[in-house]
Amino acid sequence: MSAPVLDDPAPAGRDAVVRLEGIVTRFGRNVVHEGLDLSIHAGEIVALVGGSGSGKTTLLRHVIGLTRPAAGGVEVFGEALDAGGAAERLARQRRMGVLFQHGALFSAFSVAQNIAFPLRELGVMSRQEIDRLVALKLEMVEMEAAHALLMPAELSGGMVKRVALARALALEPELLLLDEPTAGLDPDRSASFIRLIRALHRELGLTVVLVTHDLDTLAQMATSVAVLAERRIVSHASLDETLALDHPFVARFFRGLQARRSRSNGAGAG
Ligand SMILES: Nc1ncnc2c1ncn2[C@@H]1O[C@H](COP(=O)(O)OP(=O)(O)OP(=O)(O)O)[C@@H](O)[C@H]1O
Numbered sequence: 715m716s717a718p719v720l721d722d723p724a725p726a727g728r729d730a731v732v733r734l735e736g737i738v739t740r741f742g743r744n745v746v747h748e749g750l751d752l753s754i755h756a757g758e759i760v761a762l763v764g765g766s767g768s769g770k771t772t773l774l775r776h777v778i779g780l781t782r783p784a785a786g787g788v789e790v791f792g793e794a795l796d797a798g799g800a801a802e803r804l805a806r807q808r809r810m811g812v813l814f815q816h817g818a819l820f821s822a823f824s825v826a827q828n829i830a831f832p833l834r835e836l837g838v839m840s841r842q843e844i845d846r847l848v849a850l851k852l853e854m855v856e857m858e859a860a861h862a863l864l865m866p867a868e869l870s871g872g873m874v875k876r877v878a879l880a881r882a883l884a885l886e887p888e889l890l891l892l893d894e895p896t897a898g899l900d901p902d903r904s905a906s907f908i909r910l911i912r913a914l915h916r917e918l919g920l921t922v923v924l925v926t927h928d929l930d931t932l933a934q935m936a937t938s939v940a941v942l943a944e945r946r947i948v949s950h951a952s953l954d955e956t957l958a959l960d961h962p963f964v965a966r967f968f969r970g971l972q973a974r975r976s977r978s979n980g981a982g983a984g
Contacts, residue, residue: 729792731756731889731921732777737786739772746772747783748945756888759915759922760950761932763967764942770925771815773942774891777923778810779803790889808836811882813875815894815925819866825852825877826862832884851880855910872903876910883914890914892924896931908934929971 730753737750746769754760762770775781776788779795788795790806797803819828829848833839839847849859855876866874875895882890895911896904908931915922926932932939932953939956941949943963949956957968957975965972 729756730754730789731758731791732923733787733789734773734776735787735789737773737776737783737788739769739776739781739783745945747786750786750942750946752940752947752950754921754923756921757915757919757937759924759935759937761936761939762923762925762942763927763932763939765963765967768942769945770942771893774812774814774893774923774925777891778812779807808832808885809887810889810891811885811887812891813878813882813893813895815897819874819877819881821866823866824862825857825864825866825869828866828877829862829880829884831881836885847884851883854883854914855880856906870903872899872907875899875903875907879907879910886918888919888921890920890922892922892926894925894927896926896928901930904928904931911935929968933971 732752732754734750734752737747739745739747739750750773752773762773764770772781776783777790777795779788791809793802793806795803795806819825820831823831826845826848829851830844833844833847848862852859852862857873857876857880861869861873861877866877869877879895890911892911896907899907911922912935914920922935924931924935936953938950939953940947941956941959941961941964943961948961949959949964951959956964957972
């Protein structure tokens with residue numbers, strides 16, 4: 715196996731938005747992470763890839779503080795996740811938006827109520843301010859104002875993802891965590907979801923961590939790829955550098971993309 719690529723793909727001088735150091739995670743006897751390190755810098759879209767059960771979702775849960783590693787440090791926005799009092803921890807939480815794979819909407823709430831939920835929790839906005847922000851977020855995810863009154867059961871799969879994204883964006887997060895955002899979407903809906911995230915990334919300067927098994931999503935979105943294998947990040951590098959790695963998981967995972975690239979190179983050469 716060639717040497718793993720562990721150099722930092724972000725330009726020097728940018729602060730880490732997320733820094734994971736020496737993370738150890740255990741569920742009973744199942745050791746999921748062991749000495750895992752990863753730094754993510756402002757403005758990056760990092761695709762986190764790894765085999766099924768390798769601990770990608772668990773890592774995202776550590777970043778937002780839903781779970782705690784058995785050992786190691788989790789820093790977000792330059793501070794330890796549990797630094798400071800309750801108010802400071804909450805303030806840090808609000809700088810992060812999350813879209814989980816089964817990030818279901820509250821089924822008894824309308825689209826508008828779902829998007830308004832994090833805003834209401836803040837308890838500082840008037841009804842009019844909340845309505846205005848909900849309308850703005852709906853527009854941001856390219857949904858019509860009339861959709862605000864629909865119930866989740868009335869939405870298509872693509873619309874559910876958009877509403878969940880609008881809710882994740884409600885508090886204007888600087889860091890967006892996306893777990894399989896395009897899973898279950900048909901190619902058209904998937905492509906438009908990718909366009910949307912890329913536009914938001916460009917316009918809002920978001921930092922994004924993206925877990926995906928979908929090579930098209932990855933190739934079109936990621937500014938870097940972090941590979942979770944053997945319980946740690948074995949490589950964090952550009953897609954091209956990742957493709958050049960001699961690692962069994964990388965070879966298996968990227969086989970389709972490699973084949974497509976060599977076909978198009980062949981076609982170009984001929
Ligand atoms: N709450 C829990 N209790 C016990 N084991 C857990 C718990 N959460 C996760 N695990 C175990 O930790 C491992 C990593 O799970 P995780 O969901 O993070 O993997 P993943 O890489 O996201 O997988 P996939 O790609 O299949 O979604 C698995 O073996 C899983 O069974």
